[in-house]
Amino acid sequence: QSALTQPASVSGSPGQSITISCTGTSSDVGGYNYVSWYQQHPGKAPKLMIYDVSNRPSGVSNRFSGSKSGNTASLTISGLQAEDEGEYSCSSYTSSDTLVFGGGTKLTVL
């Protein structure tokens, strides 16, 4: 159950687009369309932003989108806003009937 691999940090200016990658294996990311993305602000609980690779829960801005290719999933945030700053974590269902998270990526809006 090794953690999924995410970049430690990404940054972008308001209005720009950024993409965060999440790399796993064929036993998790590559094997199932069950990748989710969570946003977390300091001292707060995570919030589900994307589920099943590319679906947005009700209330989540359409500036957030997800995709997957092979063993790597990606979260793209377009039209970056100051409120998007925070930590983003991916997760995937695994072949062991468990869930595995990525190490998290800190997004800085410049």
Added chain:
Amino acid sequence: EVQLLESGGGLVQPGGSLRLSCAASGFTFSSYGMSWVRQAPGKGLEWVSGISGSGGSTYYADSVKGRFTISRDSSKNTLYLQMHSLRAEDMAVYYCAKDRLTISALDIWGQGTMVTVSS
């Protein structure tokens, strides 16, 4: 309003035990699987354990298997995590979370409860 409220965290010595609770409201508790996820200070999220809506199936991360037990009481709309043989590396904020439909996505999270393991 859908809500999860954890309790039971605190200071425990290495080797000790603690039971966390998570009170659920605003949804049909028995219809959804639930999970515990933890976050050590300054670290990423780590899935700890999950349980099916009926309670008949339970799942654990290798790091806690044999030491932690997840359970639920649908009559009380409450999720539990019994933790034994606690180690320094178990120190974290523990969140309970509701499965959206399956374990693959957690759509509602509690505010978390801190577990400190120290002598």
